[in-house]
Amino acid sequence: MSEEFTNERFPVSALYAAGALIAIALVTVGGIRLGVLPALETAPESRMRRTVAVTVSRDFRFEDRADGALVVFDMANNQIAQVYEPGSNTGFIRGVMRGLMRERRLHEVPRTGPVTVTQWVDGALTLEDKSTGRILELGSFGQTNRAAFAQLLAPYLPKPAGAPTGPA
Structure with missing residues (x-):
């Protein structure tokens, strides 16, 4: 059974997609933490804004x-x-x-x-x-x-x- 998969390669495009997803997540979180991107409004902030x-x-x-x-x-x-x-x-x-x-x-x-x-x-x-x-x-x-x-x-x-x- 293991002989069936010896010549198959893992799709490189899947690795690139996974890497891109991780990079986007890191950039987004870093941007929010650094104040470059706006953070979502919390419930107390929403109540204050709406008085x-x-x-x-x-x-x-x-x-x-x-x-x-x-x-x-x-x-x-x-x-x-x-x-x-x-x-x-x-x-x-x-x-x-x-x-x-x-x-x-x-x-x-x-x-x-x-x-x-x-x-x-x-x-x-x-x-x-x-x-x-x-x-x-x-x-x-x-x-x-x-x-x-x-x-x-x-x-x-x-x-x-x-x-x-x-x-x-």
Whole structure:
């Protein structure tokens, strides 16, 4: 079987095409890094350019309790906003916070600072860690994961016009 391919050569045009593709990629990335080519606009830059308003924004602090619960504090009044008991479905929130705490450790900033969760008029939901400058677009993780953080803002959302203000 190996005798069938002994006289065949690899197509040189394929090597040239692969080399050209690699060269184009390197020139493009280098051009963007050096500022010769424009970089794509990020979501925060797009919102700033379009002057998208904030619907609601709150600062929260996340702490692990000794029993394994995750406690979320509203920094405006230092009150508990949410408690996720051990075993509750909080994997996404815990994963995001673990990543942010790791980044804070790498930047050598305090791990106890707040993170800001913001609901924008255009429907976007962001999580910002001002101590590291990190901004996460929570919608990019899917609706279920986005909803995990959106529920933290639910009590603070403005009531629609004509909605009852008291208990039902």
